[in-house]
Amino acid sequence: MAEMTIAEALRQALREEMRRDPRVFLLGEDIGVPGGFGGAFTVTLGLAEEFGRQRVRDTPISEAAIAGVAIGAALCGMRPVADVQYSDFLFNMMDQLVNQAAKLRYMSAGALAVPMVMRAPVGATARGAQHAQSPEAFFTHVPGLKVVAPATAYDAKGLLKAAIRDDNPVLFFEHKLLYGSKGARSEKGAVSPKGEVPDEEYIVPIGEAMVRRVGKDVTIVASLLMLYRALEAAGVLAQEGIEAEVIDPRTLVPFDKERVLHSVKKTGRLVIVEEDNLTNGWGAEVAAWMADEAFVWLDAPIKRVAAPDVPPPFAPVLEQHYVPSTARVVDTVRSLFGVY
Amino acid sequence: MDQQHTIPPLKKEELLDLYRRMRLARRFEETVNELYLQGRIPSTLHLAIGQEATAAGALHCLRPGDTVFSTHRPHAHALAHGVSPHAMMAELMARSTGTCKGKGGSMHIGDFARGFVPAIAIVGGNVPIAAGAALAATLQGSDAVTLCFFGDGAANEGAWHEGVNIAAIWRLPVVFVCENNLYAASTPFQEAFSIAHVADRAGAYGIPGVVVDGNDVLAVRAAAAAAVARARSGEGPTLLECLTYRLCGHSRSDPRTYRTQQEEKEWQERDPLPNFVAWLTAGGHFTPEALQAVDQQIEATLADAIAFAEASPSPEPMSLYEDVYA
Numbered sequence: 001m002a003e004m005t006i007a008e009a010l011r012q013a014l015r016e017e018m019r020r021d022p023r024v025f026l027l028g029e030d031i032g033v034p035g036g037f038g039g040a041f042t043v044t045l046g047l048a049e050e051f052g053r054q055r056v057r058d059t060p061i062s063e064a065a066i067a068g069v070a071i072g073a074a075l076c077g078m079r080p081v082a083d084v085q086y087s088d089f090l091f092n093m094m095d096q097l098v099n100q101a102a103k104l105r106y107m108s109a110g111a112l113a114v115p116m117v118m119r120a121p122v123g124a125t126a127r128g129a130q131h132a133q134s135p136e137a138f139f140t141h142v143p144g145l146k147v148v149a150p151a152t153a154y155d156a157k158g159l160l161k162a163a164i165r166d167d168n169p170v171l172f173f174e175h176k177l178l179y180g181s182k183g184a185r186s187e188k189g190a191v192s193p194k195g196e197v198p199d200e201e202y203i204v205p206i207g208e209a210m211v212r213r214v215g216k217d218v219t220i221v222a223s224l225l226m227l228y229r230a231l232e233a234a235g236v237l238a239q240e241g242i243e244a245e246v247i248d249p250r251t252l253v254p255f256d257k258e259r260v261l262h263s264v265k266k267t268g269r270l271v272i273v274e275e276d277n278l279t280n281g282w283g284a285e286v287a288a289w290m291a292d293e294a295f296v297w298l299d300a301p302i303k304r305v306a307a308p309d310v311p312p313p314f315a316p317v318l319e320q321h322y323v324p325s326t327a328r329v330v331d332t333v334r335s336l337f338g339v340y
Numbered sequence: 341m342d343q344q345h346t347i348p349p350l351k352k353e354e355l356l357d358l359y360r361r362m363r364l365a366r367r368f369e370e371t372v373n374e375l376y377l378q379g380r381i382p383s384t385l386h387l388a389i390g391q392e393a394t395a396a397g398a399l400h401c402l403r404p405g406d407t408v409f410s411t412h413r414p415h416a417h418a419l420a421h422g423v424s425p426h427a428m429m430a431e432l433m434a435r436s437t438g439t440c441k442g443k444g445g446s447m448h449i450g451d452f453a454r455g456f457v458p459a460i461a462i463v464g465g466n467v468p469i470a471a472g473a474a475l476a477a478t479l480q481g482s483d484a485v486t487l488c489f490f491g492d493g494a495a496n497e498g499a500w501h502e503g504v505n506i507a508a509i510w511r512l513p514v515v516f517v518c519e520n521n522l523y524a525a526s527t528p529f530q531e532a533f534s535i536a537h538v539a540d541r542a543g544a545y546g547i548p549g550v551v552v553d554g555n556d557v558l559a560v561r562a563a564a565a566a567a568v569a570r571a572r573s574g575e576g577p578t579l580l581e582c583l584t585y586r587l588c589g590h591s592r593s594d595p596r597t598y599r600t601q602q603e604e605k606e607w608q609e610r611d612p613l614p615n616f617v618a619w620l621t622a623g624g625h626f627t628p629e630a631l632q633a634v635d636q637q638i639e640a641t642l643a644d645a646i647a648f649a650e651a652s653p654s655p656e657p658m659s660l661y662e663d664v665y666a
Contacts, residue, residue, distance in 0.1 A: 025479060054479065055479075060502075060505060060509065062502035062506060064468055064498060064499040064503075065499070065503055065505070065506040067468070068469045068472055068499060068502070069468055069469075069471050069475055069506060071469050071472055072469035072470060072472020072473040072474070072476065073472040073475050073479070074472070075452075075469070075476075076407065076472070076473045076476035077476055078475075078479060080472075095462055095465050095499065096469075099462050099465060100460065100462070104458070105664070105666060106663050107440060107443055107444045107448045107458060108440055108443075108444065108448070108450060108663075109440045109441035109442075109443045109663050110662070110663040110666075111450070111451075111452040111458060112452055112457070115666070144664055146665075
């Protein structure tokens, strides 16, 4: 057992999978240049030294090519893991992800498989509108893609290994404030949770949610950074006699509906917290499912806490209003109990 | 070219094979066009009538283990590469025995077991993917080559530039084959390019650019063989531009009113098939009877393919839900 940051856990997962399987290789911008950063958030630091620059391939600033090359290599028997510097840049490769990676298997009636991983950092961190989005929901709308969003070091390692071994294209979202990146790449306001990671080999299966805190009064579903806001809110609420159950979905596609349903049947109340814009977020889908399947168990309306429908702002004072805060989660839960 | 690759002259049976591939593509497309008009094929069709020399010539020098990427206009490529006309006919008729079990259709014809990737119909989208396939061969220590077709229109897509550049900087074993048929759907080449040739762009990426008469199957074959040999020996990609012409519309609904009859007439005279037949017979390589025997074989194959497709069942409705995830 060793305590490590998410960045370290991800690096360890990449190292172990590359040692285990010669088909695994990395590509992306600034990931292996000697004297470089090891990717924007240091995850690939040192891997080029161990595996060489053939397997830790620096690319030009060409996101469509990064995705296309990953798809082509995956079709022909490799297991590429691409580093997308900021998740906002996924929009530069949307054709490759949505029309190609997601559909090739279907339109070939199963003849093709695209086993690749796109690692992409999300989250508003005072970088303005174009390096700040949390675009997970876009990809949850695309049949053929899997969407993973780990919030702890244990899950980051175990889910990345599962994603690399998965035979489908996996969008793997990481949060900038959770990495624990060090030195010049450290982030102001970072949460940087350190966690225990076993020394022995393990995998976290894709598609299984995790109850992070047990409670009987309200279910809060939150991923990535919002998980920590939800847990903090649960601590505040406990002092008021409200016991929140906090669920970390860990994977958004496939989504572990059963885990949430089971919890809502117990608590009768559901709050979903996401950092993305409110409208048509993945939380809207969870709310619709639960309205459909848990209606008779609900004692209160389903509530969502999300960013407002504006682009991510720059000024820290504006960003604080944009990203859902612990106080907003607390207030929303209180409102379900008639407390304002 | 960094290095000269000697291309041995074609044997007699190879010449006949080139003819067979072109003729099969031509007759297949004329046949499916009729079937479409009779309502026996749904959807739309992008035919490559007039472009068969490019398909047959470019693919003739590939080996088993090589990979081919095609476009929304894939029939001639697929047939020239040896994809089953029976399975193709069944796919066009939306049957479960089709190349994609009725899930692909005309624009996604393929046979990955033969190295023909089910065709990618987003213009230019196949170029970076072809680079990736070539990278896989490199990383696996294989000398397999990837050949990627696209039209002139694709060379104005961002993905095209990103894909060609990354293949160039990594010296990947890929041959980019541009079928320049002078029109991107209805938009004339000169309206979309400020240069004379797509191949002029090769210099910007530091790779050879070659322009060839795309209606001359032997010229295409020779140029493609040199580019494939170059790729296979690790010298990197080539941009091969084949000048050709669609003797049909862009798709089924195209009345071709954006082209002059005079222009079409000129290109009719350059139709690759009769010209190749004239060359084969005038050169004394084959008698007209020998070629007619090939033609008869092709007619029998097509009749059989139609019978096979029409006797095949439609996909099971529940197969809608299959093959989304591996």
